[in-house]
Amino acid sequence: MQIEFESTAAAQVETDTLAAICFEAPEPVLGRDAVGPSLVVDSEWVLQSGWMAELRQSGEFTGKLYETALLHRPEGVVAKRLLVIGGGKQSKFTAVEARRIGGVLARTAKGKSIRAIALSLDNIEPTPANPDDHSGLTVYDASEAVAEGAVIGNWEADRYRTDPKKNEKQLDTFKLVWNGEAGHAVEAAVNRGRIVAEGQNYARDLVNEPGNKLTPAVLADRARETCDQFGLTCEVLDQAAMEQLGMGALLGVAQGSTNPPFLIAMKYVPAQQSGSDHLALVGKGVTFDTGGISIKGADGMEKMKYDMAGAAAVIGAMRAVAQLKPELPLTAYVPTVENMLNGNAQRPGDIVTSLAGKTIEVLNTDAEGRLILADALTYAKRNGATHLVDAATLTGAIGIALGHYNAGAFTNDQSFLNRFFSAAKTVGEKFWQLPMDDEYKEYLKSTFADLPNIGGRYGGSITAAWFLREFADPTPWVHLDIAATAWLDDAKSWMAKGPTGIGVRSFVQLATSWNQAQS
Numbered sequence: 001m002q003i004e005f006e007s008t009a010a011a012q013v014e015t016d017t018l019a020a021i022c023f024e025a026p027e028p029v030l031g032r033d034a035v036g037p038s039l040v041v042d043s044e045w046v047l048q049s050g051w052m053a054e055l056r057q058s059g060e061f062t063g064k065l066y067e068t069a070l071l072h073r074p075e076g077v078v079a080k081r082l083l084v085i086g087g088g089k090q091s092k093f094t095a096v097e098a099r100r101i102g103g104v105l106a107r108t109a110k111g112k113s114i115r116a117i118a119l120s121l122d123n124i125e126p127t128p129a130n131p132d133d134h135s136g137l138t139v140y141d142a143s144e145a146v147a148e149g150a151v152i153g154n155w156e157a158d159r160y161r162t163d164p165k166k167n168e169k170q171l172d173t174f175k176l177v178w179n180g181e182a183g184h185a186v187e188a189a190v191n192r193g194r195i196v197a198e199g200q201n202y203a204r205d206l207v208n209e210p211g212n213k214l215t216p217a218v219l220a221d222r223a224r225e226t227c228d229q230f231g232l233t234c235e236v237l238d239q240a241a242m243e244q245l246g247m248g249a250l251l252g253v254a255q256g257s258t259n260p261p262f263l264i265a266m267k268y269v270p271a272q273q274s275g276s277d278h279l280a281l282v283g284k285g286v287t288f289d290t291g292g293i294s295i296k297g298a299d300g301m302e303k304m305k306y307d308m309a310g311a312a313a314v315i316g317a318m319r320a321v322a323q324l325k326p327e328l329p330l331t332a333y334v335p336t337v338e339n340m341l342n343g344n345a346q347r348p349g350d351i352v353t354s355l356a357g358k359t360i361e362v363l364n365t366d367a368e369g370r371l372i373l374a375d376a377l378t379y380a381k382r383n384g385a386t387h388l389v390d391a392a393t394l395t396g397a398i399g400i401a402l403g404h405y406n407a408g409a410f411t412n413d414q415s416f417l418n419r420f421f422s423a424a425k426t427v428g429e430k431f432w433q434l435p436m437d438d439e440y441k442e443y444l445k446s447t448f449a450d451l452p453n454i455g456g457r458y459g460g461s462i463t464a465a466w467f468l469r470e471f472a473d474p475t476p477w478v479h480l481d482i483a484a485t486a487w488l489d490d491a492k493s494w495m496a497k498g499p500t501g502i503g504v505r506s507f508v509q510l511a512t513s514w515n516q517a518q519s
Contacts, residue, residue, distance in 0.1 A: 003176075004173060005190045006176075006177050007183030010118075014079070016081065017118070018082050019117055022061070022085070023089065023090040024086070065087065066086055066104050067086040068086070070083050083108065094137055098141070098149070100149055101149060102174075104149075105153070106154045107153045110171050113169050115172045117175070119175070120178070121176060124138065140186060144190065145428070147197065148194075152201065152501075153496075159205075160210075196324075196504070200504040202226075202319055204500070206219070207309045207312045207487075208499050211304075215259040216260065216261055220236045223266055223334065224236065232266050234265070235264075235267070238260065242263060249375045252346045252352040253286075253346060256344060256346060257338035259340075261335070262335075264285075264335075268318060270327045273329060274327040275515065278384050279385070280387065280388050281331070281389050281390075282314070283313055283391050284309075284310040285337070286337055287307070288304055289307040289368065292365030306393060306486055309482060310390070310391035313501065314332040318332045320508045326514060328514045335373065336372075337368075348363055349363070351448060354371075358451065359451075369394050370453060371453060373390055376390075377471045390468065390472075390480065393483040393486050395481055396483060397459075397460030403484065406430045406485070407429075407481060407484070410433070410465035411477060423509035426509050427505035440459055440462045443459060444463055451470060465479050485502050487500065
């Protein structure tokens with residue numbers, strides 16, 4: 001799908017379908033005044049046509065969030081059809097709603113076999129007259145968000161379906177239209193939205209791959225291809241190199257599989273660096289997780305292909321960062337293994353020595369993600385990272401605590417987490433901080449090694465974070481447990497069922513806004 005921008009009057013756009021965001025009327029009023037202030041289109045031709053008032057009076061369309069109505073051959077419009085979509089209350093309309101509207105429009109258009117659609121943004125101003133009533137949303141924010149949402153909404157998880165009819169409903173072009181000054185700035189925002197969303201969709205493509213198609217070696221190849229395509233430097237450590245370094249925690253997990261492990265490093269070096277900071281993104285890359293000897297139940301195990309969603313998120317983010325070119329050195333580290341079981345598999349009770357020199361008693365082989373992350377975090381620190389963010393589908397406990405709407409966030413540095421939260425809020429990704437009180441560390445005690453890889457049954461997500469903190473300290477560090485938010489069990493009107501790509505947008509925003517946050 002092509003994302004385009006055109007600076008012209010909405011009514012004159014030649015396209016299959018013109019789309020307009022319409023808000024709920026502030027108060028029940030009669031006549032055409034009910035629609036004039038609530039439309040993100042040129043109000044003159046809307047009022048002259050009279051169709052919007054009729055739709056509202058009939059109750060067919062009221063402007064409620066994401067509701068749609070399709071009109072054929074509307075008066076005063078060059079486009080063949082007009083698709084109106086509800087924006088809800090205008091005072092509550094933010095980039096979050098704009099992003100989802102892009103997704104809803106893309107998916108609605110595909111469902112109706114519409115090949116090209118253009119969305120007008122005509123009454124979203126460059127600078128809102130009343131930020132309190134309009135949440136400070138500008139046409140630049142809205143255009144970037146809508147472009148992101150459209151690309152994300154266009155994605156499907158049906159790569160391996162062979163039904164030829166699946167390609168009959170394709171959206172070829174999504175155009176954003178704004179008839180105002182500084183169109184070049186809006187076009188730049190649209191382009192940024194496209195780049196970020198394509199990074200997110202690339203992450204979703206990786207997560208969607210089944211375990212027989214995406215082994216650790218294949219994931220390493222995909223990372224190399226991404227680096228070659230977008231001008232990044234790639235380093236891949238194989239098993240021999242990791243053995244020489246002493247990555248016993250990572251290698252212990254990998255020893256039950258015939259597919260060898262790797263540690264991938266993707267490096268972005270800016271043409272002009274501002275400051276001495278170096279951000280490292282670390283993503284858990286378990287391409288399939290059986291649980292090992294502590295084997296998982298059969299119910300739902302097929303989804304364990306998604307246990308590399310953290311890895312996919314950091315790779316997708318690097319893809320976007322390479323194109324947006326912030327002035328911050330950035331490296332993604334992806335420890336990638338299969339957690340399988342054979343005659344050589346790691347056993348409960350085994351003791352391994354990590355790259356940091358700490359010994360770990362493996363009480364549960366299904367708590368493997370923290371083991372591979374421990375060595376990756378240590379390696380990132382040794383290679384100059386001044387700030388660490390890791391993303392991992394780490395614990396089932398995080399879903400019990402937070403459900404499917406917020407990912408868990410943990411830190412050893414509150415100011416750094418606040419900076420991450422600011423980035424995440426800007427791009428509409430939801431994270432919730434959980435405690436890291438010293439008392440929780442008491443759950444991690446081993447008689448036979450420096451620490452065990454699990455605590456007791458209580459506070460599982462927190463004890464997992466504390467385990468990682470042992471290897472992150474004293475470097476400022478944020479841990480994101482995305483186990484309950486990296487996969488969507490049921491499709492939304494703005495997003496397909498399957499992998500979500502959570503983390504990509506936040507990582508990109510964190511990197512590109514780094515210097516602004518410093519000032």
